[in-house]
Amino acid sequence: MKNPMTQLIRQMIVPATLILAIFIAAACEGPVHPKYDGENPDPFPTGSEPPVVTEVTPDRGFAGDEIVITGSGFRPSAEQTMVNVGTASATIVSITETEIVARLPVNENGNQKVRVAIWGSENWSNELSVFYLSDFVEVKYNILTPRGVAVDDTGNLYIGSFNDQAVYKIDAVDSVKTTLTDIPVTGTMEFGPNGWLYVVTASGLSRISPDGATVEDVVILSGVRDFDWAPDGSIYLLQVARIHRFDGSATEEVATVRQAQKLRVFDGHVYVTELANSRVARFEITGSTLGPHGIAFQQNTPLAGLDLAASGNIYASAFVRDYVFKAAPDRVNDSDITEIPNEEDRANPFRKIDIRVGEIYMNNSVMYLVQDQVASGTVGRIWRIFIDERNAPRYGRD
Incomplete structure (x- = not known):
């Protein structure tokens, strides 16, 4: 009688031997080298010249x-x-x-x-x-009573002086200060269409040609403090108690505010710091008018300087203290607002700020903080800080 186990082993030996023979035959044929051409490019090319x-x-x-x-x-x-x-x-x-x-x-x-x-x-x-460039530096050019800062497309810095009634240009390469033009600057400035620098003056809003040779009035309106463009090309101008809209030919009042300081346009809204109300107000742009008065965020201290990041973060400076608030757009409540500097965060560059910031100006990933609340004839300090987020669009130049 045949042993069933022996018979099973003999049956398994044949297939195993066959499989081994197939592997040996395949190995003897050698590796397959694909041919690459225009229709079948090499996925791992070599030998190209470096750029x-x-x-x-x-x-x-x-x-x-x-x-x-x-x-x-x-x-x-x-x-x-x-x-x-x-x-x-x-x-x-x-x-x-x-x-x-x-x-x-x-x-x-x-x-x-x-x-x-x-x-x-x-x-x-x-x-x-x-x-x-250094992440945190003090811009020291002895600007008396500074009013407004702006940066052009090549990195040159412009600073207005209320005391000198002039706008100075700081060269991006050699840091040499020159006078762009004499003008009765009283407030903020920003670059607009065709590289012209728009400046708040005693008479309203003026603009300076890129070479500084020509100065033109844009809007005649007394008491202007700040301005910004909307995407449609209109300009919103801020007075202490009113917001006006300039459509290129006429100026019209579109909202009232209380002891307003700075204005910024972003994402279909006009933002304004209201000193007396300790808040950043927000108005929805509805065609040629503004919607009801809203609140972007509220604090318990007067607010002055203002700018926004492309992320929607709102930066506003405390008027009587030496710090800046940062409010995220997705915060749950105002307790989520960050106070900068935070002395417990020693790596935070804002902790070195020891001035009352009257103006905030963001350019790409850099923020300028201006001490503009100084007596006439006094040098105002200006800080430049890297903040690792980019400014919200400036519709007049973008």
Whole structure:
């Protein structure tokens, strides 16, 4: 009688032997080398020449600022290109075979190397450098009774002086101060269409040509404190108790406010700091009019300076204290408003602020804080701070 176990083992030996033979035969045939051509490109190409970088502009800035890298041999696809700045990778905003627009990542202050790598090349490009400006500096140009700050598209800083009745230009490259023009500046300033600088003056709102040679009246209206553009090109002007709208030909009152200080337009609303009410008021833009008076956030101390980030965060300065409030748009209640500086957070640059901030001006990822509540003939202090978020759109220039 046959042993059933022995018979089962014999039956298993045949298939196993067959499988082994198949593997041996396959191994003897050697590896399969696919052929790549135009219809079947190599997914891991090698041997390409590295790109060449010829220029980086501007050659200085802060994390979050955009730089333009000019050169040759770039891939026209961001997925096949890497821009390395210092110890981090930059975000590619746009790219062609000869130009890359990239957003600077966070790095240490000082010179950082910029280089580019492309898919298919084992080597990096040549290196150029970009200079990271200090995250927190005091702008010291001895501006008497400062009124208004603005930054143009090439990084030059403009500061108005109520005492000198002039607007000064601080060169972005060599920091040299020159007089742009003499003008009776009394309030804020901002760049508008065609590079003209719009300035609040004793007579209303004026504008200065890019070369400073021409000054023109835009709106004749006494007591203007601040202004901003709406997306449709109209300008909202703020007086201490009223908001006016200028449509390019006529000015019309559209709302009343109480002891207003600063104004900003963002996301279909007009925001205003009301000193006496200790709050940031908000009005919905409804065509050529404004909706009912609303409250963006309320505090228990008078508020003066105002600006908004693209995220919707509202920054407002305390009028009688040396700090700034930050209010997130998705906060549950006003207890979620951040008070800056926070002395427990030693890494927070705002903790060094020791002035009453009358004006807040954001440009890209930098915030300027201006001590404009000083006696005539007194130097007002100005701080420049990196805040790692970008300003809300400025519709007059964007």
